[in-house]
Amino acid sequence: MKKVYVCFATDIIHGGHIKVIKQAAQLGSVMIGLLSDEAMIDYKRMPMLSFEERRQIVESIKGVDSVVLQEELSYAKNLRTYYPDIVVHGNDWVTGIQRPIREEVIEVLKEYGGELVEIPYSSDKNYKILEESIARLAIPDIRRGRLRQMMNLKKPLSILEAHSGITGLIAEKTIVMQNGKTYQFDGMWVSSLCDSTAKGKPDIELVDMSSRIKTIDDIMEVTTKPIILDGDTGGLIEHFVYTVRTLERMGVSAVIIEDKTGLKKNSLFGTDVEQTQDSIEHFSSKISAGKKAQRTKEFMIIARIESLILEKGMDDALLRADSYVKAGADGIMIHSRKKDPAEIFEFTKKFREKDKHTPLVVVPTSFNTVTEEEFGRRGINIVIYANQLTRSGFPAMQKTAQAILENHRAKEADDMCMPIKEILTLIPEEIV
Ligand code: SPV
Numbered sequence: 001m002k003k004v005y006v007c008f009a010t011d012i013i014h015g016g017h018i019k020v021i022k023q024a025a026q027l028g029s030v031m032i033g034l035l036s037d038e039a040m041i042d043y044k045r046m047p048m049l050s051f052e053e054r055r056q057i058v059e060s061i062k063g064v065d066s067v068v069l070q071e072e073l074s075y076a077k078n079l080r081t082y083y084p085d086i087v088v089h090g091n092d093w094v095t096g097i098q099r100p101i102r103e104e105v106i107e108v109l110k111e112y113g114g115e116l117v118e119i120p121y122s123s124d125k126n127y128k129i130l131e132e133s134i135a136r137l138a139i140p141d142i143r144r145g146r147l148r149q150m151m152n153l154k155k156p157l158s159i160l161e162a163h164s165g166i167t168g169l170i171a172e173k174t175i176v177m178q179n180g181k182t183y184q185f186d187g188m189w190v191s192s193l194c195d196s197t198a199k200g201k202p203d204i205e206l207v208d209m210s211s212r213i214k215t216i217d218d219i220m221e222v223t224t225k226p227i228i229l230d231g232d233t234g235g236l237i238e239h240f241v242y243t244v245r246t247l248e249r250m251g252v253s254a255v256i257i258e259d260k261t262g263l264k265k266n267s268l269f270g271t272d273v274e275q276t277q278d279s280i281e282h283f284s285s286k287i288s289a290g291k292k293a294q295r296t297k298e299f300m301i302i303a304r305i306e307s308l309i310l311e312k313g314m315d316d317a318l319l320r321a322d323s324y325v326k327a328g329a330d331g332i333m334i335h336s337r338k339k340d341p342a343e344i345f346e347f348t349k350k351f352r353e354k355d356k357h358t359p360l361v362v363v364p365t366s367f368n369t370v371t372e373e374e375f376g377r378r379g380i381n382i383v384i385y386a387n388q389l390t391r392s393g394f395p396a397m398q399k400t401a402q403a404i405l406e407n408h409r410a411k412e413a414d415d416m417c418m419p420i421k422e423i424l425t426l427i428p429e430e431i432v
């Protein structure tokens with residue numbers, strides 16, 4: 001009996017998959033390589049069913065003899081462990097993101113004389129509709145809880161700044177394949193700096209909450225991934241409780257509020273401008289009031305500590321972290337504007353000695369040499385890339401505007417521009 005290997009990267013089983021299993025079973029004994037939750041998140045989206053549930057479903061399909069874990073999109077590790085005689089796959093992977101995976105499968109099979117059998121991919125329209133039902137991930141009640149769920153599956157989560165529909169789409173859809181693994185962002189950060197900058201305004205809480213909510217809505221309309229709002233100081237306690245309810249209703253997963261008071265300036269100014277830190281007592285009551293106002297169990301209020309930014313010292317930062325968690329904060333964001341990550345690492349180590357579970361968030365704009373892998377290892381749960389799309393997009397637009405003015409025509413700017421055909425088809429007409 002030949003050993004036949006089929007990889008499954010889905011939690012929506014339809015007739016197309018059953019057909020693949022039937023055909024595979026005719027070739028021998030079928031082993032399913034079931035993609036891990038983490039690999040599913042990086043390859044497609046967060047699975048709606050856990051690995052264990054998916055395993056039980058797939059195991060009970062007629063024709064399946066065994067189910068094994070496939071940790072990453074690359075088959076290499078499992079092929080070199082189980083040495084199947086045949087790998088079966090639909091012929092849809094000849095092009096697209098999976099192409100290098102296919103090439104690697106062919107290479108590894110060659111090492112020991114295995115064979116690849118490709119079967120016609122089922123293009124039944126109903127299957128496509130079923131897959132697209134993932135659009136329901138965008139429904140507020142489902143989207144809201146996904147940040148917490150993902151934090152249990154992956155560490156750290158990688159979050160990208162978005163301030164419009166199109167930047168939201170970039171955060172939603174950008175995918176990179178590297179060494180047999182796929183990488184995607186896990187959600188969006190609606191930054192006060194970038195939202196204000198996009199509106200040509202300074203980052204001083206001048207863009208009001210109604211306008212911030214409109215930005216969130218624009219992003220939500222075209223994406224499904226979880227959203228974290230940069231809530232600045234949260235404003236007056238009496239206003240913050242309303243903001244919490246609004247964000248919950250919209251399906252936002254978390255708000256991060258910073259312990260500053262008075263006219264807020266961007267943290268990266270540090271002590272170059274006058275900024276006042278809130279008292280522990282007052283900020284703690286803001287957190288408690290927000291938690292009390294909250295109506296869903298999934299929404300998160302994350303407290304952001306500005307002690308290192310304002311040079312108030314490590315002990316102050318740690319004392320505040322402890323107090324904010326006691327006041328009900330669901331997570332702590334520790335901020336720094338130093339290039340050297342030492343103070344972030346010191347905070348993380350000392351915080352984790354006492355508190356193993358409260359999620360920790362960092363925004364490595366200045367300390368940008370640290371990799372996500374290292375942050376994760378040191379106990380960080382969420383890494384936010386807070387402003388890179390705005391900082392790269394703005395100089396590109398400025399350069400184009402200058403080139404048009406300098407040449408008194410647009411020809412010279414054309415090389416810097418996306419082809420017209422591409423921009424016209426960038427956003428498909430049909431709603432997904
Ligand atoms: C933002 O993105 O607006 C932030 C992070 O609050 S920072 O700019 O580093 O203060």
Ligand code: MG
Nearest residue numbers: 191192193230
């Ligand atoms: Mg901000």
